[in-house]
Amino acid sequence: MRYGFVIDQRKCIGCHACTVACKEENQVPLGAFRTWVKYVERGTFPHTRRYFSVLRCNHCDNAPCVTICPTVALYRRPDGIVDFDGARCIGCKSCLQACPYDALYIDPSTQTAAKCHYCAHRIEVGLEPACVIVCPEQAIVAGDLDDPTSRIARLVATEPVQVRKAEQGTRPKVFYLGADTSALTPSLQTPTERYAWAERPSEELSLVNMVASLPDSGHLGDGARSRPVYDVPHMPRPWGWKVSAYLWTKSIAAGTTLVGTLALSGALATQVAPLLSLVFLALTTALLILDLKRPERFLYILVKPNWRSWLVWGAFILIAFGVVVGLSLLVTLDGKAVPWPLGLAAVLLALAAAGYSAFLFGQAEGRDFWQTSLKLPHLIVASLVAGSAALLFVVPGWHFSTAPDFVNGGWAARPPFHALGPLLFVALLAHAAFVLMELFSRHPSYEAAAAARLLTRGRWGRRLWGGVVAAGIVAPLALLMAGAASQSAVPTSLSALLSLAGLWIYEDLWVQAGQSIPLS
Numbered sequence: 001m002r003y004g005f006v007i008d009q010r011k012c013i014g015c016h017a018c019t020v021a022c023k024e025e026n027q028v029p030l031g032a033f034r035t036w037v038k039y040v041e042r043g044t045f046p047h048t049r050r051y052f053s054v055l056r057c058n059h060c061d062n063a064p065c066v067t068i069c070p071t072v073a074l075y076r077r078p079d080g081i082v083d084f085d086g087a088r089c090i091g092c093k094s095c096l097q098a099c100p101y102d103a104l105y106i107d108p109s110t111q112t113a114a115k116c117h118y119c120a121h122r123i124e125v126g127l128e129p130a131c132v133i134v135c136p137e138q139a140i141v142a143g144d145l146d147d148p149t150s151r152i153a154r155l156v157a158t159e160p161v162q163v164r165k166a167e168q169g170t171r172p173k174v175f176y177l178g179a180d181t182s183a184l185t186p187s188l189q190t191p192t193e194r195y196a197w198a199e200r201p202s203e204e205l206s207l208v209n210m211v212a213s214l215p216d217s218g219h220l221g222d223g224a225r226s227r228p229v230y231d232v233p234h235m236p237r238p239w240g241w242k243v244s245a246y247l248w249t250k251s252i253a254a255g256t257t258l259v260g261t262l263a264l265s266g267a268l269a270t271q272v273a274p275l276l277s278l279v280f281l282a283l284t285t286a287l288l289i290l291d292l293k294r295p296e297r298f299l300y301i302l303v304k305p306n307w308r309s310w311l312v313w314g315a316f317i318l319i320a321f322g323v324v325v326g327l328s329l330l331v332t333l334d335g336k337a338v339p340w341p342l343g344l345a346a347v348l349l350a351l352a353a354a355g356y357s358a359f360l361f362g363q364a365e366g367r368d369f370w371q372t373s374l375k376l377p378h379l380i381v382a383s384l385v386a387g388s389a390a391l392l393f394v395v396p397g398w399h400f401s402t403a404p405d406f407v408n409g410g411w412a413a414r415p416p417f418h419a420l421g422p423l424l425f426v427a428l429l430a431h432a433a434f435v436l437m438e439l440f441s442r443h444p445s446y447e448a449a450a451a452a453r454l455l456t457r458g459r460w461g462r463r464l465w466g467g468v469v470a471a472g473i474v475a476p477l478a479l480l481m482a483g484a485a486s487q488s489a490v491p492t493s494l495s496a497l498l499s500l501a502g503l504w505i506y507e508d509l510w511v512q513a514g515q516s517i518p519l520s
Contacts, residue, residue: 002144003079003081003142004156009178016037018135034115035056035131038228039051039230040180054140057174058164059174068098070312072088086107086112091292092311096235099365100365101164111294162175162184187450189227191212203236214453240291246288254350256280260391261273264419268395281322310363313359325346354383355376357379368443368444370514378434382507393500438452439455440452440456450517451513455510468509472503473499473502476495
């Protein structure tokens with residue numbers, strides 16, 4: 001049994017009865033929608049036409065929101081309905097990022113996610129969903145897609161139906177009959193600042209203007225694009241500065257352990273590096289908890305885990321990383337060396353802590369810009385930048401001289417902390433290469449390419465080229481070379497500070513750009 005919908009757009013008159021019935025049946029709060037009707041127009045007067053698009057949760061057979069949800073608040077029932085348990089939701093907003101159809105929202109009264117659940121409470125007692133029974137044109141057909149005798153199965157088998165974003169591989173179960181493709185595809189719609197009967201929220205307007213100002217944004221030609229003239233408000237950028245800051249602090253936490261273990265010795269490696277790592281790991285944890293809509297439920301990730309979610313794996317990786325680094329610090333307090341198994345565990349967990357976010361953002365399948373294989377190695381490189389820069393900054397005077405010292409008649413290398421400068425230099429070059437590859441390599445979709453253009457040629461271009469490239473990469477490289485030539489601590493410390501600032505700006509831009517292309 002697999003319940004689904006067919007929306008017959010040939011019959012829809014845009015009356016919004018389905019929206020009103022859904023809100024009344026499920027007590028959907030003001031400003032939120034589980035099903036809604038979007039109006040789009042196409043053509044040039046007098047040769048114009050208006051299309052209605054009934055949009056909602058697609059109850060996907062391969063639902064990415066179910067995969068990413070860390071607490072099994074979202075789950076797929078045996079009958080194919082993707083249902084929701086608000087009592088388990090922690091408000092992490094990851095499901096909003098995973099859904100390619102913009103079908104989820106944060107309920108302002110409960111501060112948990114919510115969406116269409118196919119009126120499961122009605123289905124269980126033999127009734128049809130509320131939207132179906134109120135549609136005056138019978139444009140919404142619900143039923144079992146696996147039953148060949150059902151009306152919906154016959155329609156799907158015999159009529160030229162289409163689904164939204166089939167390329168995502170989610171196998172959606174909302175089929176559209178007679179719909180105009182441009183009415184279902186945001187990238188085929190010209191962004192507009194206002195609607196026929198409503199003003200767009202200011203938060204949305206900033207995104208609309210940003211996307212509309214992109215170079216080549218009209219590459220399809222006006223005749224191929226439709227214009228939205230009515231829509232409902234959508235939550236812009238569910239993940240904000242806390243998520244950007246979390247990536248930055250996590251890079252420092254993982255990087256200081258990596259650099260301290262692999263490239264340093266003495267007190268800098270055994271005490272300063274692990275202590276710095278623990279401080280930034282605590283900041284990372286605080287940012288993750290504070291970003292939740294229901295932070296008091298954060299322990300649900302540990303006690304009610306969904307083992308397919310990288311939010312869960314990330315939480316356990318960070319806990320294990322903190323335990324191992326803490327044990328390493330305790331061992332060295334009485335002058336003992338860190339046992340090699342503990343050091344190896346610290347390195348492996350630092351790599352995991354630095355890189356797991358690549359898989360987490362990869363599960364956010366609604367954001368095409370984040371679907372890149374470059375992010376895992378880039379995060380590890382970023383941790384090396386952050387770790388070496390943080391250590392150079394907190395311990396001034398340790399620049400990167402590599403000249404040997406003559407000791408007791410023989411040559412001995414200078415202490416290993418002198419590797420910090422060369423390591424930062426090489427890591428910055430690698431970071432620059434990954435930034436350029438992420439932004440200028442061929443992108444698999446229009447949405448991903450548009451997000452990249454927001455950074456390279458759009459409104460954020462100055463922050464990228466000025467803050468990330470010039471101030472965060474080129475200037476630190478020059479200062480490191482100046483410090484090596486002058487044997488001065490000032491240029492190296494300044495280069496470390498600029499490197500950290502540039503890394504923060506890039507993480508923030510990367511997170512924002514990925515969420516700036518409309519999903520519906």
